[in-house]
Amino acid sequence: MRILVISDIHANLTALEAVLLDAGPVEATWCLGDLVGYGPDPNECIERVRSFPNLTCLIGNHDAAALNQIDISSFNPEARRALVWTQKVLLPENSEYLANLPPRIEQDAVTLAHGSPRQPIWEYLLDTRAATQNFLHFDTPYCFVGHSHLPLIYQLVNGRASASLVIPRPQTIIIMIPRMIFNPGSVGQPRDRDPRAAYAIYDSNKQTWENRRVSYDIASVQARMQQVGLPNRHIERLSAGW
Numbered sequence: 498m499r500i501l502v503i504s505d506i507h508a509n510l511t512a513l514e515a516v517l518l519d520a521g522p523v524e525a526t527w528c529l530g531d532l533v534g535y536g537p538d539p540n541e542c543i544e545r546v547r548s549f550p551n552l553t554c555l556i557g558n559h560d561a562a563a564l565n566q567i568d569i570s571s572f573n574p575e576a577r578r579a580l581v582w583t584q585k586v587l588l589p590e591n592s593e594y595l596a597n598l599p600p601r602i603e604q605d606a607v608t609l610a611h612g613s614p615r616q617p618i619w620e621y622l623l624d625t626r627a628a629t630q631n632f633l634h635f636d637t638p639y640c641f642v643g644h645s646h647l648p649l650i651y652q653l654v655n656g657r658a659s660a661s662l663v664i665p666r667p668q669t670i671i672i673m674i675p676r677m678i679f680n681p682g683s684v685g686q687p688r689d690r691d692p693r694a695a696y697a698i699y700d701s702n703k704q705t706w707e708n709r710r711v712s713y714d715i716a717s718v719q720a721r722m723q724q725v726g727l728p729n730r731h732i733e734r735l736s737a738g739w
Contacts, residue, residue, distance in 0.1 A: 509537075537725055575730050615633075623647075686734070
């Protein structure tokens with residue numbers, strides 16, 4: 498089965514539509530959370546994701562904060578400002594949708610979590626030490642996470658004490674070998690110095706993973722952000738992918 502894996506859309510509808518067009522036909526979509534936050538299109542992104550057939554979707558930390566499930570004072574000032582705006586504009590039916598999303602789920606051979614299998618909402622997997630510890634917190638051959646906005650792969654080979662890190666090249670098909678943790682990167686706000694929207698294609702039959710990138714109209718998103726008064730830092734970072 499050809500599965501679209503997306504994460505950290507962050508209310509960027511233009512980037513999401515570019516990903517959907519680039520991905521082509523898929524049989525399922527797995528969304529790893531953070532549909533809202535930072536960007537100008539929270540309702541539109543939720544409604545677009547909700548329309549996907551055969552969808553599995555998780556809640557992320559920005560989604561939870563938009564619902565006041567997380568104290569927004571724990572976010573930096575710019576993120577907090579964007580969350581306050583998101584809370585004001587989020588429609589009740591979309592808030593209800595986010596509120597019913599799980600933080601972690603198992604799908605066949607894969608554990609899905611927004612941040613990590615150990616702490617699904619908040620923990621970042623940014624180094625091999627944290628990744629190694631997290632292999633103890635899932636039993637499936639593979640785990641897919643988002644949250645860091647970075648396309649990364651961690652692998653723990655039998656007999657080794659610590660996980661290894663691989664930074665995948667876009668449009669390169671990787672043969673999956675148990676056990677591995679995969680991050681597709683961010684659709685709406687990449688942070689690896691590549692401003693193109695990031696996502697992945699998982700083929701559950703062939704057991705392959707392909708990180709992919711696609712360009713989108715960043716200027717139009719920045720204009721919408723400016724129009725509604727979102728922080729300049731978030732507007733500027735889209736152009737450089739940081």
